[in-house]
Amino acid sequence: MDPDAVRTADRVPHGGSTDPAVLDFSANINPRIPDGVEAVYRDALEASRRYPDDDYPDYREAAGEYVGCQPRAVIPTPGGLAAIRLAIEATVEAGDTVAVPYPSFGEYAREVRLQGADPQFVPHDEITAIDPADHALAVVCTPNNPTGEVVEPDALEAFVERCRERDTPVLVDEAFLGFTDRRSMAGQEGVIVARSLTKLFGLPGLRAGFAVATGESRTALETARRAWNLGTPAAAVGAHCMRQDAFVRTTRERVRSERERLRKGLEKRFTVSPSDAPYLLCELESEAETATDCENTRGETAGDAVDALLEHARDRGIVLRDARTFRGLDGHVRVAVKGREANDRLLEVLGDE
Template identity: 30%
Template sequence: MRTEDTGGVGPDLRHHGDAEVRDDGAGLVDLAVNVRADTPPAWLREEIAGSLSSLAAYPDGRAARAAVAARHGLPVERVLLTAGAAEAFVLLARASKVRRPVVVHPQFTEPEAALRDAGHTVERVLLRAEDGFRLDPAAVPEEADLVVIGNPTNPTSVLHPAETVVRLARPGRTLVVDEAFMDAVPGEREALAGRTDVPGLVVLRSLTKTWGLAGLRIGYVLAAPEVIDELERAQPLWPVSTPALAAARACMAPRALAEAGHAAHRVAGDRAYLVAGLASFADRGVRVVEPAEGPFVLLRVPDAAGVRRRLRDLGYAVRRGDTFPGLGAEWVRVAVRDRATVNAFLKALSAALAPPTAPPVSPG
């Protein structure tokens, strides 16, 4: 684990998984984007469609905000609805008066990009592959007054223990925990959403991934009331649309939470199946970061750029890893899908990989 400044030219922080399937990606099987397949479900589409008759009125977020608060057992003063978690990163960057922000990488790159765009100088703490990308709180500089970490982390799929993450908190520091994929973890174990005993804690959640709402843009922030007030002042008026508010209310209902819980268990089973299949390529240099706990896995692959290119020719898009600080060109991220899709992907991967190295021939 090491720290790194960001003064030089580095990875493209604005590259995201959707770029792998835009433009020339028509017809590709999408394993680059982490949105759950076959979403949004029909009942959620109906809820959203039912809101369209109210589009003449300005959005009223009070009911959705109350629903989010009730879901996490919090007062509404601790909830802010946002146009996706990405907007929350921008609000934090613009509203925060910090001197030494630190982002723990590899992780989703938008928090650092937003901080830099707001004029902050960002320091990176880079977790290492040889340590399993596990967090050591002591590696974060004591003087850091804002720390950002994902849990479970995109792209490593590492789920940090909640109490390890809490060790990053201290008076005078804002601790931002991106829990965009926490609802894909069975039981949401290690979640900090709903905690009010951690100083400076700001938790971000997204409804994009589990419910397939990337095009609708809906997420939320959980934090102390004074932080929520500060972020809300940085928002434009009516930042969340009426259809997105309808989706937020629907996704907080008991039926939806039960469905999300079942989906998390199904994803865990499909992920285990994918990881087991990838293990068969160990003799060809493929290494999986384990234990994986998110709806995606991170792989180290020889000639990853060539493998990604050959996979595209075979009809599959995966996420390049070299745009994440702390990773290099040998990394790719693969979204978890159903077993039929995984079987077809593994067959394609076998064809895309370089042939296994033949054992040396003994002179004779």
């Protein structure tokens, strides 16, 4: 990490409310957790009186089965973001450039800058069409956050092949891929996959995830990761959750059904982006869309509309994600797909103006 970059870097805003009295649609977290989690956690507390096994054999085995790779390729990390940081630290040097999608997860650019490198922003739906030759790393997010669509497998595989030919590693963030039935890129040569467990399994405070890599990349990540970087409770609960196939299938079906129902309701008021993820990106319609004023005025008007909507929802006990914090968006909010009752309340609140 570059010391000068650390002194000038900013934090990145995220969703998520600590207020238990509100319905939080700003963070994309499964409202349910698998059966048996509490018992596994209690048992792990006693085991926490000793250091964890730094090889994490059970966790690696569960993760390998979960994404379809060899356990040895799994690098345990305390959350998906830790996997992203580890991948960027191990591949990027000061002065490098990194191809980063937008609008997308803001931590990619922050982590690149912390290395003293330069993020080169590419529209998220064009990232697989770039020439990776001049970049130290290319980043792909699938499903993309906040827009929600997966990258088509054929396009991603062709892009990875071009990157291999140019010795450019690809970081594929699959934080929300578990909500889909799409195949992981885990175990592919030249690819570093970052996975988060806390979203699909409804445990964001647990901080459990992993990276997957092969060859020299795997060696670099395994060497660079901190010793005991995953706590005993997180490792035990994470391994348990990754083996809950029925829970995953049920979650996917529920999210797919509720997402479609929520989309139909929200389209009465917003322009809603197609999504394969547990969230929907909504663009606010404004009077400025039919005006002939300058773009700056249109942006301010869209911003005012977002402010009004966020305040309206908060006054009624609902928190939405202000998507203006994502590069390139100025009149959008993002809403999570939750349970039926909570989704009904969201539609009621957003329709009562």
